[in-house]
Amino acid sequence: xxxxxxxxxxxxxxxxxxxxxxxxxxxxxxxxxxxxxxxxxxxxxxxxxxxxxxxxxxxxxxxxxxxxxxxxxxxxxxxxxxxxxxxxxxxxxxxxxxxxxxxxxxxxxxxxxxxxxxxxxxxxxxxxxxxxxxxxxxxxxxxxxxxxxxxxxxxxxxxxxxxxxxxxxxxxxxxxxxxxxxxxxxxxxxxxxxxxxxxxxxxxxxxxxxxxxxxxxxxxxxxxxxxxxxxxxxxxxxxxxxxxxxxxxxxxxxxxxxxxxxxxxxxxxxxxxxxxxxxxxxxxxxxxxxxxxxxxxxxxxxxxxxxxxxxxxxxxxxxxxxxxxxxxxxxxxxxxxxxxxxxxxxxxxxxxxxxxxxxxxxxxxxxxxxxxxxxxxxxxxxxxxxxxxxxxxxxxxxxxxxxxxxxxxxxxxxxxxxxxxxxxxxxxxxxxxxxxxxxxxxxxxxxxxxxxxxxxxxxxxxxxxxxxxxxxxxxxxxxxxxxxxxxxxxxxxxxxxxxx
RNA sequence: GGCCCUAUCGUCUAACGGUUAGGACGCCAGGUUCUCAUCCUGGUAAUCAGGGUUCGAUUCCCUGUAGGGUCACCA
Numbered sequence: 001x002x003x004x005x006x007x008x009x010x011x012x013x014x015x016x017x018x019x020x021x022x023x024x025x026x027x028x029x030x031x032x033x034x035x036x037x038x039x040x041x042x043x044x045x046x047x048x049x050x051x052x053x054x055x056x057x058x059x060x061x062x063x064x065x066x067x068x069x070x071x072x073x074x075x076x077x078x079x080x081x082x083x084x085x086x087x088x089x090x091x092x093x094x095x096x097x098x099x100x101x102x103x104x105x106x107x108x109x110x111x112x113x114x115x116x117x118x119x120x121x122x123x124x125x126x127x128x129x130x131x132x133x134x135x136x137x138x139x140x141x142x143x144x145x146x147x148x149x150x151x152x153x154x155x156x157x158x159x160x161x162x163x164x165x166x167x168x169x170x171x172x173x174x175x176x177x178x179x180x181x182x183x184x185x186x187x188x189x190x191x192x193x194x195x196x197x198x199x200x201x202x203x204x205x206x207x208x209x210x211x212x213x214x215x216x217x218x219x220x221x222x223x224x225x226x227x228x229x230x231x232x233x234x235x236x237x238x239x240x241x242x243x244x245x246x247x248x249x250x251x252x253x254x255x256x257x258x259x260x261x262x263x264x265x266x267x268x269x270x271x272x273x274x275x276x277x278x279x280x281x282x283x284x285x286x287x288x289x290x291x292x293x294x295x296x297x298x299x300x301x302x303x304x305x306x307x308x309x310x311x312x313x314x315x316x317x318x319x320x321x322x323x324x325x326x327x328x329x330x331x332x333x334x335x336x337x338x339x340x341x342x343x344x345x346x347x348x349x350x351x352x353x354x355x356x357x358x359x360x361x362x363x364x365x366x367x368x369x370x371x372x373x374x375x376x377x378x379x380x381x382x383x384x385x386x387x388x389x390x391x392x393x394x395x396x397x398x399x400x401x402x403x404x405x406x407x408x409x410x411x412x413x414x415x416x417x418x419x420x421x422x423x424x425x426x427x428x429x430x431x432x433x434x435x436x437x438x439x440x441x442x443x444x445x446x447x448x449x450x451x452x453x454x455x456x457x458x459x460x461x462x463x464x465x466x467x468x469x470x471x472x473x474x475x476x477x478x479x480x481x482x483x484x485x486x487x488x489x490x491x492x493x494x495x496x497x498x499x500x
Numbered sequence: 501g502g503c504c505c506u507a508u509c510g511u512c513u514a515a516c517g518g519u520u521a522g523g524a525c526g527c528c529a530g531g532u533u534c535u536c537a538u539c540c541u542g543g544u545a546a547u548c549a550g551g552g553u554u555c556g557a558u559u560c561c562c563u564g565u566a567g568g569g570u571c572a573c574c575a
Contacts, residue, residue: 011575046574104573111572120502121571146573164505173503173571181573188575212504212570235506242567270512273524277513281523300513303568307511310525320538381538409534449534460534472536 004036005202008062008069009192011043012054015253016061018306019207019237019245022271026234027205028067029272029294039199040069042076043192045185061254065264066287075199077191084186087194087224088147088179096223097179099135099145100127123148123176147180149189149219157215162203162232163299169215177216189213193220196229205232208303209244232296235275236303245306257311261362261386263322263355266315274304284317312384320381322355362389364397371396374482378474396482399491400469404498409461414499420459421466421496423448428480428489436485442477466495 006027010020031038040062042055055074062069077084091097100123111121128150130138139145155171179190186194196204211233221228237245245252251260257267269285277300278285278293285293360372367375375393382392394400408417427448431441449459463476467483480488 009575013575043575049574100573107572115501118501122502144573148573167504169503175571178573183573185573187573192575208505209569210575214504233505236569238568240511244569273512275512279514281514283512283524302506302513304513305511307525310512313525316537379537382536411534455534457534462534464535470535474536476534 002202003200004031004034005039005200006031006036006205007039007041007196007199007201008067009041009043009195009206010058011046011049012051012058013049014051014054014057015255016058017245018252018254018257018267018271021061021065021254021267022237022274023205023207023234024062024067025065025268025272025290026232026276026294026299027203029291030203030205030232030296031070032291033294036202037070038067039071039201040074041195041199042074042078043188044076044078045188045191047078047183047185057255061258064258065254065268075195077186077195080191080195081185084191084194085180085184088186088190091149091179091223092147094223095150097147097149098128098130099139100148100176100178101130101138101143101145102126103144120173125176128176144182146178146182148176149179149216149223151176152219157218159214159218160231161211161214162230162296163235163301164211164233167211167214171215171219174215174219189216189220193217193224193226197221197224197226201229203230203232205234208233208236232299235300237274238303238305240305240307242303242305250308259387261358261383261389262311262315263318263358263386266311266318269318270311270314274306275300316381316384319383319386359386359389362386363393367397371482378478378482382474395468395470395473396479399467399494402465402469404495406471407462407465407495407499409457412455412458412461416454416458417462418496418499419452420454421462421492421499423452424459424463425489425492425496428485428492431485433485436481438477438481441480442475445477462495463492466492 008020008024008027010016010024028038030036040059042058044050044055055076059074088097092099102123106126107123110124114121127148151174152171157169157171157174159167159169161167177189178187180186214231214233218228239245239249241249247253251257254267258264265286268287268290269283272285272290273283276294277298279295279298356373356376359376360369363372363375375396376389379389379393383389407421408414412420424445427444428441431444435441445459445463446456448454449456460476464473464479465471467473467476467479467488473479483491
């Protein structure tokens with residue numbers, strides 16, 4: 001059997017769409033699953049829509065996600081215009097295509113009148129039967145021309161797709177589509193077929209939106225006399241209203257998710273499960289595990305809504321399990337084996353440092369690295385994404401104003417609260433810096449509660465509020481450790497003064 | 501509008517014609533607890549409709565309905 005070769009063929013529009021990431025992923029998975037090759041091709045044949053730096057950006061992101069392509073340099077279509085021109089002319093020579101001199105104004109008018117008459121907009125074949133002499137004369141005169149495919153008449157195109165099965169379309173429903181534009185650049189259809197053939201692509205894995213142009217591609221393969229690759233069309237990613245996933249209804253650029261602190265492992269994991277399933281109930285996968293488990297048979301036909309809530313859940317799972325262990329390792333030097341995510345018993349081999357650095361970047365710069373790490377640790381079970389750190393942990397570097405009434409726990413009263421806070425202040429004052437650790441502080445305060453006939457709510461609650469200015473936060477003892485002795489005592493003193 | 505595709509809880513999905521239609525997210529409730537989150541337990545909720553085929557349809561076929569994609573010298 002010949003080698004499996006897939007390709008990811010984006011057009012460089014400036015950012016990578018989350019749906020494109022999934023397409024790239026599936027191509028990568030199928031290639032790697034079969035010890036084949038995953039190739040990158042840049043489809044930049046639209047001169048009007050060139051975006052500076054888009055190609056570099058694209059490659060950077062693919063590499064970030066570990067979707068490394070096997071060609072040293074991506075194939076770039078704009079460097080191959082000559083080849084496309086020659087192939088287009090070959091089809092003209094064989095009467096399978098023809099020159100068309102219609103102006104875009106004429107074409108626009110045509111479309112307009114057709115639409116008004118409720119007809120299907122379609123090229124009317126105006127230039128289809130021009131004589132050789134007429135064509136040469138116009139060409140000589142320097143008239144602008146495109147090359148159109150000469151659609152065969154009364155034929156049925158039979159196609160096969162790995163996920164959608166057999167599909168038939170009549171050629172009368174198809175148009176004499178353009179192969180070569182008047183700027184001598186190829187259209188998608190032409191370049192795509194030629195490149196896939198020359199790159200020896202075995203499986204064309206692409207989004208569902210291409211299904212309507214599949215018959216054109218089949219016809220082109222037949223016109224050139226080339227063998228067809230296997231086609232695999234992927235169900236679309238959808239907005240919540242079931243339309244094609246678009247910018248208007250939220251983030252779609254992979255960069256945006258990365259910037260917000262969605263871990264690439266979580267993004268990849270979530271996106272892999274959109275339109276594909278492992279057939280069993282596992283849901284945590286590393287890239288390697290996806291490669292091992294991937295299969296075309298388990299690709300669905302139905303579009304899948306991109307559900308940010310589920311992405312949040314995946315991301316928070318990764319953050320919790322990974323960071324808790326990571327922070328422990330970094331702060332306390334604990335030796336931790338490759339981190340295990342419990343649901344699924346998955347071994348996650350993450351570059352801990354990179355993720356830590358990413359998390360640190362969401363905390364103000366003037367905070368020490370050590371403090372940043374401690375903050376990350378205590379908030380790691382409370383985040384949907386790392387960017388939330390900036391807001392949810394802000395009380396650490398800036399105590400918000402709060403009303404003194406908040407200091408009193410709902411089951412407590414003013415007297416008990418005052419007693420609790422004063423005792424706490426006294427106790428903590430006597431506590432050595434060296435004993436200023438969460439476990440120890442917790443023990444000390446618990447003893448204090450027991451010895452003074454108070455409840456936990458009388459003591460722990462007011463400490464929380466005085467330290468954070470909030471009713472919801474990590475446990476008071478965790479905050480104590482994070483803030484350190486000096487700052488903690490200062491804040492508790494403020495609370496005591498408020499209650500006087 | 502033409503063509504094409506699709507149809508299981510709100511969402512992602514499982515169920516090679518026979519299951520009390522399973523899991524996950526979300527949501528709700530309870531437990532743990534000084535709060536929130538985590539964690540544990542439980543609950544909620546689905547086969548688009550109508551015809552066939554069959555002893556038996558979520559599953560196969562047809563029709564309808566609904567949704568989507570696509571109809572450029574963009575990809």
